[in-house]
Amino acid sequence: MKIDVLTIFPEFFGQVFDFGIIRRAKLAGIVEINVHDIREFATDKHRMTDDRPFGGGDGMVMKPEPIFAAVEHLTGAAERSGYPAETRVVLLSPQGKPLKQQMAREFADEARHVIVICGRYEGVDERVNYALVTDEISIGDYVLSGGEPAAVVLTDAIVRLLPDALGSETSAENDSFSDGLLDCPHYTRPAEFRGMKVPEVLLSGDHAEIEKWRREMAMQKTKRIRPDLLEGGHSCPLVESE
Numbered sequence: 001m002k003i004d005v006l007t008i009f010p011e012f013f014g015q016v017f018d019f020g021i022i023r024r025a026k027l028a029g030i031v032e033i034n035v036h037d038i039r040e041f042a043t044d045k046h047r048m049t050d051d052r053p054f055g056g057g058d059g060m061v062m063k064p065e066p067i068f069a070a071v072e073h074l075t076g077a078a079e080r081s082g083y084p085a086e087t088r089v090v091l092l093s094p095q096g097k098p099l100k101q102q103m104a105r106e107f108a109d110e111a112r113h114v115i116v117i118c119g120r121y122e123g124v125d126e127r128v129n130y131a132l133v134t135d136e137i138s139i140g141d142y143v144l145s146g147g148e149p150a151a152v153v154l155t156d157a158i159v160r161l162l163p164d165a166l167g168s169e170t171s172a173e174n175d176s177f178s179d180g181l182l183d184c185p186h187y188t189r190p191a192e193f194r195g196m197k198v199p200e201v202l203l204s205g206d207h208a209e210i211e212k213w214r215r216e217m218a219m220q221k222t223k224r225i226r227p228d229l230l231e232g233g234h235s236c237p238l239v240e241s242e
Contacts, residue, residue: 001111001162002032005151006070007118008049008062010037012148022156025165033155038062041069050121059122067117067128074115079131086112088134090154092147093119096136099154103137108161116154118147180229182222184214 005013013035017026025031039047043065050060072078075087083089088111097103107114117124117133129136139150159165187198201213222229 001030001108001114001158003034003114003116003155003158004074005033005035005116005118005155006038006067007035007146007148007151008038008120009118009146009148010035013152016152017155021160021165024167025159025162028164030162030165031159036070036074038066038070041066041073043069053122057122061122062120062124062128064125064127067124068132071115071117071132075113080134083134084113086110087115088113089115089117089132091117091119091124091129091133091136092138092150092154093123093136094138094141094143095123096138098141099137099139099157101157104154104157105161107158111158114158116147116151118151120146181218182226182229184217184221 007013017023017033022031022033026033038049042048042063048063049066050062053059053061068078071089075083075089077083080089088107117128137150137154139153144150187202191198191203199213201209204210
């Protein structure tokens with residue numbers, strides 16, 4: 001997979017993609033990540049990427065010209081109807097569709113080229129969204145100073161789901177949200193710490209009972225912390241009703 005990030009602050013990313021799973025995936029040739037300065041695609045002498053909004057109001061709006069030029073340079077097309085197959089152009093904004101695990105899985109499974117546009121200021125000229133963007137995505141119901149932190153989150157969520165990125169075929173399958181539930185509690189050595197003991201079932205060696213316990217704990221934790229996930233259609237057969 002190839003991921004291109006468009007930003008007016010390329011220095012933000014520095015070495016952020018040079019650690020952990022993303023670094024290993026890059027070294028293994030699983031993913032290629034490039035960061036591009038949108039200013040490089042501006043044509044005026046001041047390399048302007050923003051301007052005052054029509055209709056008045058506070059703040060500035062990111063101009064369409066540099067973004068269109070950048071996306072056209074990366075895809076060879078000035079509109080989404082002309083993109084190569086398996087190309088997705090993402091605009092990160094608070095108005096976007098909430099990022100979910102299934103969405104990250106869809107990108108990992110279906111996309112081969114992802115272009116991420118980092119919004120700034122009051123937003124991006126709507127013509128960018130209309131003509132270029134295939135997916136408008138938000139990482140939460142809050143407002144950031146820009147899309148750069150969100151670009152890191154989206155990239156990490158996608159890359160770890162790429163084939164061989166985790167080094168184990170089942171690692172991602174057991175993550176929170178993979179089956180609509182939160183993950184179960186995990187323990188490691190020592191078996192007792194400050195009077196707190198690891199549940200006996202995890203020491204039993206009975207894999208069937210361990211799996212049953214993990215499922216039950218996942219259900220209970222989801223019901224306690226994120227009951228909204230269960231409202232989406234998951235039954236809770238191992239948790240007694242209150």
